[in-house]
Amino acid sequence: MAAHGVKTLIYSSTCATYGEPEKMPITEETPQAPINPYGKAKKMAEEIILDFSKNSKIAVMILRYFNVIGSDPEGRLGEAPTPKLREHGRISGACFDAARGIISGIKVKGTDYKTHDGTCIRDYIDVTDLVDAHVKALEKATPGKVGIYNVGTGKGRSVKEFVEACRKATGVDIKVEYLPRRPGDYAEVFSDPTKIKNELNWTAQHTDVQESLRVAWRWQKSHRNGYGNALAMSS
Template identity: 90%
Template sequence: MQMLNFGRGRGQSRSTRSIPLGGGDDPYFQEKRTGMDYPDPKRKSNFVGKILLAATLTALCIIMLKQSSTFNTPSPFSERQEGVVHVLVTGGAGYIGSHAALRLLKDSYRVTIVDNLSRGNIGAVKVLQELFPEPGRVQFIYADLGNAKAVNKIFSENAFDAVMHFAAVAYVGESTLDPLKYYHNITSNTLVVLESMAAHGVKTLIYSSTCATYGEPENMPITEDTPQLPINPYGKAKKMAEDIILDFSKNSDMAVMILRYFNVIGSDPEGRLGEAPRPELREHGRISGACFDAARGIISGLKVKGTDYKTHDGTCIRDYIDVTDLVDAHVKALEKAKPHKVGIYNVGTGKGRSVKEFVEACKMATGMNIKVEYLPRRPGDYAEVYSDPTKIRLDLNWTAKYTNLQESLQVAWRWQKAHRDGY
């Protein structure tokens, strides 16, 4: 297990100190312009002594380093091992990324998590490290994917076989308020990751995309051939990242899988991981988080935005996918990824549920009578979105198993009650 190191960023170089071996203000080393040019024997002796001292110290340092286990034994993350697949999980401290890392570790993959903790939780990383403490199982690297030098250094020091790229800001409402953050964090950072993959010969990419790239289609359900016409910066930034990946893959031997998620809910059934967004981001977050906050009294009630959509009860309809099913789709995609091939898949249940239906399921799951306030529409939202998961079922043999909305919410609620202050 690699110790967490917050003292120095990965993109920073170590400073070095030079030790003067004489000179400077020593008059022996100054040009003599008058008098005799014969050196003083005492000064010569002093100079030789300094050299001997420096040589002795250097020799001692070399001996100590060679005796050090870290000097003699390279990190297992830096070398390929037969039968072991090393996966870089970007954003692995986040909600979905941490659940994916847990599943990979359970399936005996080697995992490196890279996260800048702007949205993720170091507590989730600690849980994973405690569950899998053996050397060479999981390491955490604190870094920002916007720092190309740091990312390249990470790739140069680790022998990755594949990348699962989750790292992204991911709130539709926030994207309309701060679009530049989304284009930089999603589109530009994906480009940085791709460049490092190409430079270091990492050939497999599983990309975390979204149904928001489809916008508001005329026909339901959504298939992979549905035109991509995103209507908010989040969806647009993700589509741009997809386009970059697809263009690059045309002239490479990469194995690419693009997974377009629908609305993610739930948590680890064994209660080890959950969702813990930062308090200042709650208003932009998932409806499940808002329901739990209302049930716990953190907020006075649940705000449902939009009641005049052309749906059966006026509220938005979404396809809610359990996070356990979602990460299962990622592992199957990794197993089926092939060089020179691109797979694009919707990851959903194939069934739409309205926001009102979701709220009723949340009330049942928590046992709380949640107060609901109805407000105008949120900018960038769309009325109805649900998937046709036929392609992923046929190609990857994947089907959503955790499709009972109330049960998924009950699992997540148990984690919330046990972790009132997050991790």
């Protein structure tokens, strides 16, 4: 990037860099203590960027995403993981695969977390809002300065609540198999989006999880083979 004169970097980081904080919600000042390889790798990348920026005039924005869901409302883009990634993909993808009959049901790992229903709690951010956060970060990026922002709704929802929303969005009674915890998962994570609101004038607008899933489900039904064989859009 330096050799080619890149002057602005918007980096896709993650809330996984925080690990499992003692206090909620998570602010940008929450200590970073990742507990899985994904979070550790993202934190290392952040450190490399910060080190480089100290002796550079590059404009840097680090966006720490929470859990992304949804699709483009106009139907142009959606989530189409390769087959080998499906099993380890997002919970929304698993729900859609179950609703389409690609898999018999979904597997929820962990029902004994210290949450109101025993399943993990996450902050689900619509991809349309995430795009908007990138645009506003790009507009505010300043040479020689670093901005670090959480990108979330500020509200947590449990896995059980998410699955129920997916059932309603798809109209399919998705079967659920409950399994023991998966190593590296944390019980509860949701953001405090105050900083990004105050400094970038960004606030999540698409906060109805069921509606985000309905939009994503519409894309899934019209792209049953991903981008290779799109069908006519259906409601």
